[in-house]
Amino acid sequence: MKVEQIYTGCLAHAAYYIESKGVAAVFDPLREVQPYIDRANKDKAKIKYVFETHFHADFVSGHLDLQKKAGAEIVFGPSAKPAYEATTAKDNQIFEVGDYKVKVIHTPGHTMESTTYLLIDEKGNEHGIITGDTLFIGDVGRPDLAQHVVADLTEEKLAGYLFDSLRNRIMPLSDDLIVYPNHGSGSACGKMMSKETTDTLGHQKKVNYALRPDMTKEEFIKELLTGLTAPPGYFPKNVLMNIKGYESLDKIMDRATTPYSPEAFEAVANETGALVLDTRNAEDFAKGFIPNSINIGLKGSFAQWVGEMIPDIKQEILLVTYEDKEKEAITRLSRVGYDNTVGFLKGGFDAWEKSGKDFEVTNRIDGSELETLYKNKKPIIIDVRKKSEFDSEHAIGAINVPLNEINQHLAQFPKDKPFVLHCAGGYRSMIAASILKQRGWQDFTDVRGGFEDISKTSIPKSEYVCPSTLL
Known part of the structure; x- marks a missing residue:
């Protein structure tokens, strides 16, 4: 059985495509659906189903556009209640994709509607499981996301459901099955995902901490x-957008x-x-940028x-990009629900500079200068x-203000004396620099x-710092 994993590294996201006898199915698609349609056209196939493992939190799925453009039937697992036309499958229900079969295995825990899809080949052999955020390679899905949508679903309650799903629905399956998860390393949907994006279930039973056979439910929840x-x-x-x-x-x-001249x-x-929002790389942004703009490369x-x-997903956005990168930026914004881009600067920052309008710069130095x-x-x-990065190793005397907490800790950035800003490689620190400039x-x-x-210099480093010294 051929299962094509379509992996998008910048989101650490995996969608899946299967096809048999001119019938295709897509699992957990990204927002831009044309690549899946093109893939099916290459096989001269029709996309019959778009299967969703759950209501995703870290991206907006492309299921509705696939339904509209390809005529695909949207399928969710048991207990899902979408606000649009879709099939809410029953546990153990089987869907046919040509000679292949897709069996629904309800595995609540990450979310209540979370579902694993068992893939069965044309000979009736069980091939693999598309696990969504129920089971990753090296990890399992975090159980604290659904409570941000439904308050009664506490993380402890969901963790208990996940324990039962793994023990009763996943672990009894054959060791030979291939595990196809929704995410890999770098995703915020788990704690310690592997860089590998597939594995056998048997190997995961041996190495995945959450599948230890001697683990009690209480130990599982705590860990x-x-x-x-x-x-x-x-x-x-x-x-909510996916629902x-x-x-x-x-x-x-x-x-x-919509292209705009510098004046417009x-x-x-x-x-x-x-x-x-300026999406150029940090070095180019530092040399010149529009006042009050934010850099995220x-x-x-x-x-x-x-x-x-x-913070506001409905925030209107104007883009500054490199030439011909506007559509990529818009697409990647929409993948996570930022749908209110209202236009871009025609000709990019070069046009702004040539127009004679004011711009700012920010200072950068290398490690030897520091x-x-x-x-x-x-x-x-x-x-x-x-x-976690800071605790692993840092310059002695440095203050740690994680980028995602910068707005809550602006008081730690002095205005009456100079300071030096850094991250791991210069990407995050320029985001911080642009916010501070603003x-x-x-x-x-x-x-x-x-x-x-910095690690290559003689600046003294420490491998641990008492948390009280960070304030």
Whole structure:
């Protein structure tokens, strides 16, 4: 049986495509559906079903556009209550895709409607399981997301359901089955996902901490809930979009691909209060950017950081991109529900600069320059990496303010003395720098190579710091 995994690294997301005798099915599609349609056309196949493992939190699914464009039937697992036409399957129900069969296995825990799909080949042999966020490679889905939508679904209650689903519905299955999860390493939907994106169930039973056969339910719940960080703020908003429906990506693209001259761009920004989002790389942004713009580089974890740093999913956005990157930026914004892009700067930042309009810059230095500065002046160093990264190793005396918490800890950034900003490699620190510039900070410097550069210098490092010294 051929199962095609369609993996999108920037979201650590896996969709799946199967086809038999001119009939195809797609599992957990992303917002832009044309690639799936093109794939089916290549096989001269019709997409009959779009299967959803659950109401996703970290992206907006493309199921509604696939229903509209391909005539696909949307299928959710038991207990799902979407606000649009869809099939809510029964536990153990079987769907036919040509000579293949797809069996519904209800596995609540990550969410109540979470469902695993058992794939059966043309000979009747069980091939694999598409597990959504129920079972990852090396991990299982976090059980604390649904409570942000339904308050009664506490994380402890969901963790208990997940324990039962894994023990009673997944682990009794054959060791030879291939596990096809919805996410890989880098996703916020789990704690310790592997970089591998498939494995056998038998191997997972041996190495996945959550599948230990001697683990009690109480131990499972405690271990699963330990170390969970707060989910990104956009997660519950994406869930609601997946439940209630959304606007077609085609309409969003038509509206968003409006080109503006520098003069018109400035006027629209002033009139609408739109956020100016600059998606160029950090080095180019540092050399010149539109005042009050925010930098989140397209070549990085763009969608996740947009979701973390722009609280209002309905915020109107004006884009500054490299030439011919506008549609990519719009698509990647819409993947996480930011559908209100109102246009882009025609000609990019070069056009703005040539028009004679004011722009700002921000200082950047490399590790060796910081080393000299450190020896002479002992500057304040603010590290915007995650706490786990900081605790692993950091410059002695550095202050840790994780990027996703920057708005809650602005008081830790001094305005009366200079400071140095860094992350791991320069991507996140430029996001922080652009936010600080927008809020009025001026006297700071960013380390372009981040801690990767700092680690190569003689600046003293520590592998642990008492949390009380971070304040």
